[in-house]
Amino acid sequence: MGLATPALAASPATAGQPLKGNLRHSVARWTFARMPIDALCRTVRQIGFAAIDLVGPDDWPVLKAHGVDSSMCNGAELGLEKGFADTRFHDELVARYTRHIDLVADAGYRNLICFSGNRAGMDPDEGMANAAAGLKRILGHAEKRGVRLVMELLNSRVDHPDYLCDRSAWGVALCEMLGSDHFGLLYDIYHMQIMEGDIIATIRRHHRWFVHYHTAGVPGRHEIGPDQELNYPAICRAIRDTGFDGYIAQEFMPSAPDPVASLREAIGLCDV
Numbered sequence: 001m002g003l004a005t006p007a008l009a010a011s012p013a014t015a016g017q018p019l020k021g022n023l024r025h026s027v028a029r030w031t032f033a034r035m036p037i038d039a040l041c042r043t044v045r046q047i048g049f050a051a052i053d054l055v056g057p058d059d060w061p062v063l064k065a066h067g068v069d070s071s072m073c074n075g076a077e078l079g080l081e082k083g084f085a086d087t088r089f090h091d092e093l094v095a096r097y098t099r100h101i102d103l104v105a106d107a108g109y110r111n112l113i114c115f116s117g118n119r120a121g122m123d124p125d126e127g128m129a130n131a132a133a134g135l136k137r138i139l140g141h142a143e144k145r146g147v148r149l150v151m152e153l154l155n156s157r158v159d160h161p162d163y164l165c166d167r168s169a170w171g172v173a174l175c176e177m178l179g180s181d182h183f184g185l186l187y188d189i190y191h192m193q194i195m196e197g198d199i200i201a202t203i204r205r206h207h208r209w210f211v212h213y214h215t216a217g218v219p220g221r222h223e224i225g226p227d228q229e230l231n232y233p234a235i236c237r238a239i240r241d242t243g244f245d246g247y248i249a250q251e252f253m254p255s256a257p258d259p260v261a262s263l264r265e266a267i268g269l270c271d272v
Contacts, residue, residue, distance in 0.1 A: 048267070050066075072113050153166065186210075189216070213239060215248065
């Protein structure tokens, strides 16, 4: 069941006041793909935060020039469908991630995204064992370089059919199997609302393993304001109250005429 969203009230980000600083904010690069990366850097600084998600090495110099963090690095993956759950991809993934871990560390960043890939007919337990085996081949290197591998939870009902890591329980079990502080989950609120709901209770129960968050409105994956079913201020208060020190990244697809205004509004809703 979704959480009802109250009417939007004035907030620091919408009113031009400084953000509260209780949570760290970011925005996914791909959702503002029409905006040049340097313009997006200027935009986030003007709104009052300083991080962009899902940025690869080619754009890191631009972020550094603007004092903007690469809060979730990418570029090592083979895509969403070809991930660590399938042993056929292990050798290539290990080679790519080993190189990319060094790039991330040398740039002074921390988080590097990874994916389970699709089930492809596998039993979920088999896929988990495969994923653990593949990830163990690179975890030691990630630990040595101070990089954290972060697997994203995605829905398999609407956006990513057959994706394996589509339930928080599966992802948490994988985390417990690996038992490393250098592996965690990207808890995508939009995707998990579609798959299982119970967002706040799940965050409270498993926040140890949720090292990064993504937002978007349900249904539609658009703005997170009052025209969708999730109560983002309440969710962000729950995240804040766990003592979370990572990033909450906006990953909605803007549908309003002014996407920057949509981003400003979203940051205001999540600034609790």
